[in-house]
Amino acid sequence: MRYVLGVEVVALLAMVAAVITDSAAVPADWRRVGLLVVAGAVHLWLSRRTEETRRDGGPGPHMDTTVVWTLPAMVLLPAWLAVASMLLLRVQLYPVARRPLYRYTFSTAGILLAGLASLAVIRLSGIDFDRAFGVREALVLVAAGTVYFLVSAVVVAGVITLSTPQPTWAMAVGSRRDNGMAAMTMCLGAVAVIALLQTWLAPLFLVPLLCALDWGALQIENLRGDARTDHKTQLLNSRGWHEQASREIVRARRRNSTFAVAVLDLDYFKQVNDTWGHPAGDAVLRAVGSVLRETTREGDIVGRFGGEEFVLLLPDTDAEQATLVAERVRQGVAEMHVAATDKRGQPVLIADRTTSIGVAAGPGGTAELETLLRSADAAVYEAKNAGRNRVRMFDPAGA
Known part of the structure; x- marks a missing residue:
């Protein structure tokens, strides 16, 4: 319980610090935040059944694919707008998550902390992505995505390790498939950043691609299990x-x-x-x-x-x-x-x-x-x- 409260307090303090020290919004920011929220809402609605099944599929950490919309917000928007867009997506995801409110609050704090860490990487680099996008900008974007992934993984691994009597490595850090899925969604989040820099409507074309990725990953998992094993109970089928x-x-x-x-x-x-x-x-x-x-x-x-x-x-x-x-x-x-x-x-x-x-x-x-x-x-x-x-x-x- 102290660990959970500690993460939530740190996330809240980091959010306050980022919001009061970051820049004000310009008209382009409002257009981007509106697009990210709409694209994220459409994605959640189309993939809600797949997401429910994936969340119930295993004991390890689960990383939802809304990072595709959260990462661009943290990279391109002022902190307060980025936080607002992330919270709007989390509110929409709550009915799909089927988790008690206290657990959902903690996972939201972990995602907020990871997002603010990636925002800090962008701010410390001093890069303005609207001016140019070259090799240096690409490396900073990779660094921001990596920091997002690591902070989120550490927060979740900590609570699993502390709350499980006999935690295993797979339970704490997830399987190879879990981490592969996380890496792919991070890459799509980077693609969303680049798409937003080119034209503000481009991220909408990522929605069907992301839904196909959700569905395909679930089908591959089911096919592997259905060959001889029942995927719900891990007994023979x-x-x-x-x-x-x-x-x-x-x-x-x-x-x-x-x-x-x-x-x-x-x-x-x-x-x-x-x-x-x-x-x-x-x-x-x-x-x-x-x-x-x-x-x-x-x-x-x-x-x-x-x-x-x-x-x-x-x-x-x-x-x-x-x-x-x-x-x-x-x-x-x-x-x-x-x-x-x-x-x-x-x-x-x-x-x-x-x-x-x-x-x-x-x-x-x-x-x-x-x-x-x-x-x-x-x-x-x-x-x-x-x-x-x-x-x-x-x-x-x-x-």
């Missing part, structure tokens, strides 16, 4: 699970050993999305993935088939042992306390979630995977009809 399960069944047949299949279906999961929103539902799915990793055994094959359905292949396991594993998973889900945010970005704690689990077992020499999956799925419906939040073993006689 249907394709990956079937591939790995098929290899395990070949081994079971060769050794004539037993194996079992368990199918999990979260109870009343639609209520989570309807009550708190889809980001909260995604948080619950990730928590279930963690429970499955913690409660299953080494060698068990765990996957998510889609929606609220998960599936386990339990090698060298008979019906009794499979029921014990399934019961351990059921208890783990019932004990979850999931920190998430609601539709307005306010923090919520989701608990008392349950799951219905169906189990089917068979000898490895004769059992067919698809047959056991259908049997376990039938047992899930038996568990739901019996009142939910329970484990049911498939009974061939009852079927």
Whole structure:
């Protein structure tokens, strides 16, 4: 908390110092600030769904692409106009961010501090970009963008490190993809500066390019994960699970050993999305993935088939042992306390979630995977009809 307040106080003092010491606005500045705010608003509206998905995609630091509009404001406008344009964009981004107000205030302070640091680089260089743009001006622009990136990264890495019990390097500084995306948006911010110097309407043509960059980065990430892994839970997806399960069944047949299949279906999961929103539902799915990793055994094959359905292949396991594993998973889900945010970005704690689990077992020499999956799925419906939040073993006689 002291770190958060410290960053906010430093940002506020830096803003006051920059505003009272910088120059007054001229007519060209008003035209530029209006264009940047309009272009930024159009970009936010067109890419809001993509931005929501990217923000929910990982635990590391997130750098929103509005830096494309913030950097030109800091480079070309008087400090008070630059700050005003940045705050206008942040107000518009708040409904998309789905973050509690105190967290959003801190991230705004970090961005403000990074922007003012880049503005300081420009002012200390003594360069007037409206007079000329050559090699020296380009180097100063690169330096300003680099300072913006570093200050923003340090501020976010500090709060992640201090607030996480066991922080990792990837959590603090982000993945290679995160930093690559940040570098590309910085380059586009520099392009926006150059475009504004040439003609004041030019930055509008960056809006579709930036939206395409947002969408393309998300699609590449999803394609990488969707090959074998479910990107929300980091478990195997249907394709990956079937591939790995098929290899395990070949081994079971060769050794004539037993194996079992368990199918999990979260109870009343639609209520989570309807009550708190889809980001909260995604948080619950990730928590279930963690429970499955913690409660299953080494060698068990765990996957998510889609929606609220998960599936386990339990090698060298008979019906009794499979029921014990399934019961351990059921208890783990019932004990979850999931920190998430609601539709307005306010923090919520989701608990008392349950799951219905169906189990089917068979000898490895004769059992067919698809047959056991259908049997376990039938047992899930038996568990739901019996009142939910329970484990049911498939009974061939009852079927």
